[in-house]
Each structure stands twice: as structure tokens, then as C-alpha cells.
Amino acid sequence: MPPRVNLGKCNGCEGREESFCEEVCPGNLMTVGDETMKAFCRNNRDCWDCMSCVKACPRNAIETRVPYQLGYCNATLKPFMGKNSIIWKCTDIYGNVKTYSYKNRLEV
Numbered sequence: 001m002p003p004r005v006n007l008g009k010c011n012g013c014e015g016r017e018e019s020f021c022e023e024v025c026p027g028n029l030m031t032v033g034d035e036t037m038k039a040f041c042r043n044n045r046d047c048w049d050c051m052s053c054v055k056a057c058p059r060n061a062i063e064t065r066v067p068y069q070l071g072y073c074n075a076t077l078k079p080f081m082g083k084n085s086i087i088w089k090c091t092d093i094y095g096n097v098k099t100y101s102y103k104n105r106l107e108v
């Protein structure tokens with residue numbers, strides 16, 4: 001499912017020439033509206049749910065709906081990026097929330 005942008009949280013990455021979500025999208029799908037200064041996916045059908053934009057947003061403004069085959073349209077899966085870890089917050093169709101924390105960097 002394509003990303004959903006929380007318009008209350010997105011600030012268009014003000015001050016940056018290119019927003020974080022634009023920068024990381026491998027399909028060049030994310031963009032910021034000239035007038036709204038809010039991000040959106042310009043072609044939902046081309047999004048393949050890689051979640052790069054979700055993870056890159058510093059304001060946690062983007063979430064991806066879990067595909068219908070895996071859950072239900074109201075289920076969500078959202079990552080919260082830490083410096084060396086990532087926490088996945090899963091909300092099922094009944095509103096039950098579970099979180100999972102993983103290291104996402106190898107220590108050297």
C-alpha cells in the first residue's frame with residue numbers, strides 16, 4: 001500500500017533543497033507540493049512498499065498500510081529509527097499494538 005503522510009506532522013523538510021523522503025525513494029515517487037509544502041506520493045501504483053521514505057522521515061510523518069494479504073486495511077506497521085536500532089510498531093485490525101526492537105547497525 002502506498003505511504004500515507006500525516007499532514008499535521010510533515011513540514012516539507014523546510015530548509016532542505018530536497019526532502020528526506022524524496023531523497024531516498026528509489027522510484028522517485030515522493031515529492032513535496034509547491035503550495036502545500038506537504039509530501040505526497042505522486043504515483044501510488046508504482047510504490048512497492050520498500051518503506052525507505054517511512055524510515056527516513058525525521059518527523060515520523062509517514063506510515064505504510066500493511067498490505068491486505070498480510071493483515072487488513074486498518075492494520076499498520078511503522079518503524080521508529082534510532083541511532084543503532086529500529087523499533088517496529090505493529091497495530092492490528094483490533095487496535096492491539098506490539099513493538100519489536102532490532103539492532104540495525106553492526107558494531108565495529
Ligand code: SF4
Pocket residue numbers: 005009010011012013019020021022032038039056057058059060061062
Ligand atoms: S521526510 Fe517527512 S517531514 Fe520531510 S517532507 Fe517527507 S514526510 Fe514531510
Ligand code: SF4
Pocket residue numbers: 002003024025026027028029030041046047048049050051052053054
Ligand atoms: S515506500 Fe518506497 S517506493 Fe514507496 S514511496 Fe516510499 S520510498 Fe518510494
